[in-house]
Amino acid sequence: MGYGTVISRGLRLRCPRCGDGKMFAGSLSMHETCDVCHYKFERAPGYFLGSIYVNYGLTSILVVIGYFSLFLTGILPHSAMLWTLGAICVLVPLIFFRYARALWCGFDQYWDPVPEDDETNDHGNATSMSSKTTA
Numbered sequence: 001m002g003y004g005t006v007i008s009r010g011l012r013l014r015c016p017r018c019g020d021g022k023m024f025a026g027s028l029s030m031h032e033t034c035d036v037c038h039y040k041f042e043r044a045p046g047y048f049l050g051s052i053y054v055n056y057g058l059t060s061i062l063v064v065i066g067y068f069s070l071f072l073t074g075i076l077p078h079s080a081m082l083w084t085l086g087a088i089c090v091l092v093p094l095i096f097f098r099y100a101r102a103l104w105c106g107f108d109q110y111w112d113p114v115p116e117d118d119e120t121n122d123h124g125n126a127t128s129m130s131s132k133t134t135a
């Protein structure tokens with residue numbers, strides 16, 4: 001599994017380990033475990049706090065690119081540019097919320113993998129039913 005697989009599974013909101021199970025049950029609700037391989041998505045309390053870094057990084061990049069693009073082309077007055085960039089700061093994290101979590105989960109699984117047969121640390125509890133948790 002390489003970075004392309006991690007990013008592909010993240011952008012398709014699929015399980016980072018098997019690539020088949022869906023991570024989300026709705027727009028904000030997330031399955032607790034994978035339906036296919038029973039991988040526990042939230043590996044520890046506060047685990048998804050790290051996805052904020054992914055979301056913040058993307059938003060920052062878009063705002064910087066947007067600022068220089070608008071500033072150097074001069075197609076918008078400064079007040080409109082401020083409102084446009086402010087809207088990006090608010091909307092991008094909301095739109096990218098699920099993808100940031102999926103990518104965070106995927107890269108964590110890539111760098112610190114939990115094997116499928118790992119039953120010692122409750123990451124692969126095959127007996128638990130898949131349930132939903134509200135984000």
Ligand SMILES: [Zn+2]
Nearest residue numbers: 015018034037
């Ligand atoms: Zn899975």
